[in-house]
Amino acid sequence: MNQSVDRDLTHQLQQLMQQVGISSFNELSKQTGVSKRQLKHLRLGEVSQMRVETLVKISSLLQVSVTELLKTFSQVEIAEETDAQAAWKQEYERLQExxxxxxxxxxxxxxxxxxxxxxxxxxxxxxxxxxxxxxxxxxxxxxxxxxxxxxxxxxxxGVEAIAFVGEEIPYNPQYHQLMEGSAQPGEQVRVRYTGYRQAEKLLFRAKVSPLTIKN
Known part of the structure; x- marks a missing residue:
């Protein structure tokens, strides 16, 4: 009976791991900083023996809520609150604060x-x-x-300008917004308002105008 539960919960943990590209328990342990012994508690449904900080680390990496971990890996119903669960709940509330x-x-x-x-x-x-x-x-x-x-x-x-006001640059609709007229990608345009990006994230496109307005 216990071995069946162990296999079932192990399989469910592996499914969650696969969803985020984790292939082994060693990798899960390394990325979360949680020992394999603690992971075994999870596979056996012994979440009441685990600290909230540990469950938070696991839930964060697996992209599921702590509540979902409890429902999935607990051998008892959440509604049936044992002394251990009551202590866990108190610890969870303390950690949240x-x-x-x-x-x-x-x-x-x-x-x-x-x-x-x-x-x-x-x-x-x-x-x-x-x-x-x-x-x-x-x-x-x-x-x-x-x-x-x-x-x-x-x-x-880490915010940097895409282009500077007055600069003439090749039009790129990904980073530039036409204020008037039309332009094909690669055609020269003049920067009217500076755009910005932060690392690889685009914040605001630079506003530009074509050098010649097409009728």
Whole structure:
């Protein structure tokens, strides 16, 4: 009977592994940092003997919820809460609260770091904008150094321009958006508004215009 359960649960675990391209328990152990002994508890349906952190690691890699792991690999019904399950539930709630606090802490740290980079801009830009409003003849070039902290911040985030304003480049509809007229891929266009990407992810396409408007 126990061997049958072992085989059934092992097969179900292997199915989940195959869905994410994991071919062996050794590989699963290596990628999750969970020992093969702990994985054996899972295969035997002994989830009550496993810590929540361990189940979270496994569920994250297998792309299933912790609740789904419980339903699939527990030998008892979830509704029939044993002492071990009650302890597991308490541990799970504790971990969830810990993760929430960590997310808040990381967000606060991220915001604080960003504000430090933007400090000079935050202090000087309102004054400069007000001066430009009161004196329309103020050369705009004098405001450019104040924008430098913003440029530094987006550079730290790995954001880079696709093309620069005024540049003439071959049209690529994947990265460029026509503002007027029409153009075939490879035809020269002029950049009107800069586009951006972050690593391989496209954030905003550059807005361009053809060099000659076709009727």
């Amino acid at each position: 810990q993760l929430r606090q960590q997310r808040e802490s990381l967000m606060q740290e991220f915001q604080q770091t960003s504000l430090q980079v933007l400090e000079s801009w935050l202090l000087q830009w309102p004054t400069a904008a007000n001066a430009a409003k009161e004196n329309p003849q103020l050369p705009a070039v004098r405001l450019l150094p104040l924008v430098r902290p913003v440029e530094q911040l987006v550079q730290q985030w």
